[in-house]
Amino acid sequence: MWPPTLILDLLLLVSWSCFACCEQWSYRPQNCTLECIRQGDPRCEYCRISADDVQIFPSIPSSSPFGSCVPWPCHSFLGQETPEVCQHYVHAPRNIQIEFKASEEPTYEAITVSWNPSQYGIEFLRGFQVTLQALGGSQISCQLFLLGTNLSLAPAHAQRVYRSDPFTHLSLDSEYAVTVMALPVPERWDQFYQRKKFFTRSKLKNKPSCPEKNGLEECKKDWYPRYVEVHQENLDVYVTFNLAPESFEVRQYFSSCFGGGKRNNTSVKPDFILNKTHHTYQLQNIQAGTNYSCEISADVVDAVRKTFVVVVKHTFEERPTSNLPEGSSLMVLLCVGILLAATALLTFIVVYKKRLKKEMTKLKPEIIEQYCDKNLDEGHCVLLDRTIRPPRLLICYSSYDGPAHVRVVLQLAAFLQKHMGTQVHLDLWEALSIMEEGNMGWHCRRLTECDFVLVICSQGLLQKQNKQSEDEELMENTALVMVSMIGEEMCRAKAMGRDLCKYMVATFEYSQESDIPTALGLASRYTLTKDLPLLFSHLHGVALQKPGVYLQVENISESGYCKLPAGAALQLAIQQATAQFSEEPNEEERVGIPIIS
Structure with a gap:
């Protein structure tokens, strides 16, 4: 018991x-x-x-x-x-x-x-x-x-x-x-x-x-290559992209490039025995020093196309030496000596000017030189992550404040794309698309496609001016129309209870909050470059604070961004713009342009 x-x-x-x-x-x-x-x-x-x-x-x-x-x-x-x-x-x-x-x-x-x-x-x-x-x-x-x-x-x-x-x-x-x-x-x-x-x-x-759910033909139309990588060997340009799943039964692809006033079409037939996930093909009939706007898609009717940019650079190949007479060899050596002396003299002048610029801007000349060497690559969009697409950002601005302000916007776009994991769309980088679609057509399409819109607010965005040319008038009208459209979009989203995180405004240290148009009053505001970490948090949804820890993104802080080549160039552009605006006489009255939203 x-x-x-x-x-x-x-x-x-x-x-x-x-x-x-x-x-x-x-x-x-x-x-x-x-x-x-x-x-x-x-x-x-x-x-x-x-x-x-x-x-x-x-x-x-x-x-x-x-x-x-x-x-x-x-x-x-x-x-x-x-x-x-x-x-x-x-x-x-x-x-x-x-x-x-x-x-x-x-x-x-x-x-x-x-x-x-x-x-x-x-x-x-x-x-x-x-x-x-x-x-x-x-x-x-x-x-x-x-x-x-x-x-x-x-x-x-x-x-x-x-x-x-x-x-x-x-x-x-x-x-x-x-x-x-x-x-x-x-x-x-x-x-x-x-x-x-x-x-x-x-x-x-x-x-x-x-x-299995929608039918094979419909899935072929909706699929498009998400990974596209371009690399150049001498004058040959190769493109690598990911293939469609085997269940889609896509056996052929279509590529089209436009540049130099000509369009080249290429039919791509991968060898699935060698590789079933990726394929590399060569672009035909291209010219050195030309920018191309290319598309690639599955070779089916009404397929979605992936757009990418190709910049063909000049290359200098070594030519084989020939048996020259002794007199000719001396002439060649003399020419080479003169060329080396001229190069040394030009190098000395460049270094001397950079040292003077260092004393004025207090920036390291080697940082600026390193950035200038990579300047041609700043505008390229390379998706490093094959699974997650980076956020797309459209930057709108006014060119009325002059080349110094436009240079600041350009350097900011380069820094955002290279060091903040963002795919930036800027009109200065997509001249070919703007020529095909028109200025307003390109801006309207990017406003719809992009995940975020950043408006750079400056004094010129709120001022009227006497236009000197039709091109300047067209650019300013585009900026004003875009501000009005963005204001209407925000008011419509607010009325429908949708999130307004898509829209942002930013000012630099030589601008003021009063330069922000009234129509953009509902957008998130940032002061650059002080708020670069907050802008990074906004674009990627990353929390900057954790229990007992402050998360600091490497090289994006207010004091650390200038250590990068692109950040140093941005800092220099801001200092030059600030010096220019401080030298100009202050206007007693600033006329605001009313925007009806």
Whole structure:
């Protein structure tokens, strides 16, 4: 016969196992109101909060968390009568899982998110907010869930599995990031959320591919090479790109380049026996010293094309020496000696001028020289990461302030593209496309395609002037029209509750905040080069602060960017522009151009 203590231990073990098994049940959101949650009704244990319920309470902004997806503080929902329920913080959820659901639309996906709460601070847990964002875009979706105010969870409840409502209308073959935040949200701490990235179908194992869902012909049209690399050997230019998946059955590709007033078309047939993922081909009939705008796509009807730029550089090959007479050899040596002497003299003059410039600008001449050697490569777009596309940024500016200001914009664009992982679109770099599409057509297309838009605000952006030529008048009219269009886009996005993070304005130290047009008042503002880390954080969604740690991106700080060749050139351009504006007489009145948005 068993002793009583053993029987008691067995009963406790069985009851604990049953309790743990029950706590692992999945909790799906219920339909209930904020009033029910605030009263602590037992029937309102885990509830979804709709936009209509949120608008009932005047203390919560009308935009609501469903438009801008900002994590609203706990007291906005639950702490009006009892503020103490929102005074404690909780840790981030854990074990985020993505579950794909059957979608009625064949061209889109649907998912459900599940997670476990953290056991740290779980007794003060008041709810969750789930955010879904398409990487490389500005589309954000949010769901808000709250727990009853009288509910107090125990550490054993950390085994519970909470689920969200389905997220629908997700694009195929795309990357998303889901973030689950625990409420109450702290003000200075960032351990209240957990993030997970995932791909929709056709990049996951054991999932139906794009051809299985939409048909092979439709997937061929939508696919395009995401990785394109150009390299030159002497006068031969080679292009390497990634091939379509084998299931697409694409056996031939089409390449077209335009430059020097001529267009060259090339039919590309890869050898799949040698390589099934990438292929390299040679561009034909190209000229040295010419810029080409090229496209490549699958050789099918209405296929999406990938655009890239090719700059053919001059090369000097060594010629074989011939048997020359002795007199001819002496003449050759004499010419070489004169050439070396002239080169030494020119080198001395250049070094002397650079030393003088060093005393004026306090910059290291070797940094500027190193940058000048790479100046021709600053405008190229090379995707170093084959899986994640860098953010695309359109820079708009006014050329009325003169060449010094335009040089600052050019050096800023080069620095952003080379050292801040951004694909910059600038009209100074895409003259061929502007000639084909027109100035306004190119700007309108880039405004739609780019992930971010940065307007460089200066005194000339708000001034009228007597135009000296039709080209200057056209450029200024384009700048004014773009400001008006961006202002209208921001007002429309604000009215529809969308995020405004796409639009930014920036000023340099020789400009003022009063130079920012009224129509751009809703855009994020940055002062360069002081706010370079903040601009990097905005473009890549990187948090600069962590618990007890300040994240500093290498060579992008206010004092460290000038250590890079491109940063040194940007600093020099800013100093020259500042000196020029300080020498000009100050205008007593600055006439602002009214913009109707």
